[in-house]
Amino acid sequence: MSESNIIIQENGHVLTVTINRPNQLNALNRETILELHEALKSANQDENIGVVILTGSGEKAFVAGADIKEFANFKPSEGQELSAWGHEILFNYIEAMDKPVIAAINGFALGGGLELAMASHIRVASDNARMGLPEVSLGVIPGYGGTQRLTQLVGKGKAFEMIATAGMINADEALQWGLVNHVTTPEELIALAEKIAAKILKNSPNAIGAAIRAVNANFKDGLNGYDKEIEEFGRCFGTPEFVEGTTAFMEKRKAEFRK
Structure with a gap:
């Protein structure tokens, strides 16, 4: 099954959702966020689905951030509404799902992309992955849970460093800080996510x-x-x-x- 911005593949009890905007490095726009919500909501209600794998299409990016052109001219009230909407419909929704969500991070996971991965329950990364929250370089802060979930995962000091410098870390450093669970080659990334899913599926x-x-x-x-x-x-x-x-x-x- 395919939507305009995502590809959905069901294999047994595992649903793989691929964000499919490779020309935009899989950036999250409102339409993609809505499609992800509908796919995840359907998976959460489907008794046949036990695990969801989230990944990005192409070799360059998991999700390289939000689609900045959608909100570049927003007023403060519109920015606040956008953040609240995103929290409710996607990022908080993933975190609260009954089915475990595994983020398979291939390439860049920046801004909203890293926030999407952090909302997931388990994260695995390819060894070419790069992660960061560059929002302060645009005059704004992470708005989809980044300030909270990054702090929970890597601690206050490292979170401050990553957010304030707007820098990226590589997969090995992400593993060292507990931001991801495992690192593997790009070729083995989905197989590793599926291996973890198979272990989960043995349990209640x-x-x-x-x-x-x-x-x-x-x-x-x-x-x-x-x-x-x-x-x-x-x-x-x-x-x-x-x-x-x-x-x-x-x-x-x-x-x-x-x-």
């Missing part, structure tokens, strides 16, 4: 969704992550997947959570 979909909600609660104002963990832990006991998982363990067999 309900428990994975519960774990995502519990982990995210630690970073939400007004929520106590420990309380959320207790709530989600208890809720798991009432599911058929808990019965299957514990029964399989006691019977010394592999649990079967998916058809």
Whole structure:
């Protein structure tokens, strides 16, 4: 299945969504953000889908940022509305999905592209990837969660450095700082993402969704992550997947959570 700005491929329980604007280095415009939202919303509601892989088309870029020409003439109120809209419809939406999202970062992941990767649950990068938040060089700051998620992932000091210098880091440095989980060659990038997806698919979909909600609660104002963990832990006991998982363990067999 193909949309105007994305390509959607389903393989078993894995959905791969490729941002397909190679002539614009896969920059995010409003239309692409909307298409991504619809594809991800559909995947999140589809019981057959267990994992989503996000990547970019071509060899140069995952996503090289937002489409600047769309907002170059915005007023302050319009800029604030754009940021709030993007948070709600895509970046926060990905973070809160029940299905794990793996960002396969091929090439440049800058600005909104890095923010898209950071909203994902797991990040793998090709060894030619370059990552950064260059917004201050344009007289603005990251507006799709970059100031918050980068700090969560690499710490306050490194986040300040990356944002204030508007510089890029390479894949190895991103791995060193915990910004990505794994680094591999461009040729093996999708295969690595699929290997991680296969490991995820062996486990309880309900428990994975519960774990995502519990982990995210630690970073939400007004929520106590420990309380959320207790709530989600208890809720798991009432599911058929808990019965299957514990029964399989006691019977010394592999649990079967998916058809």
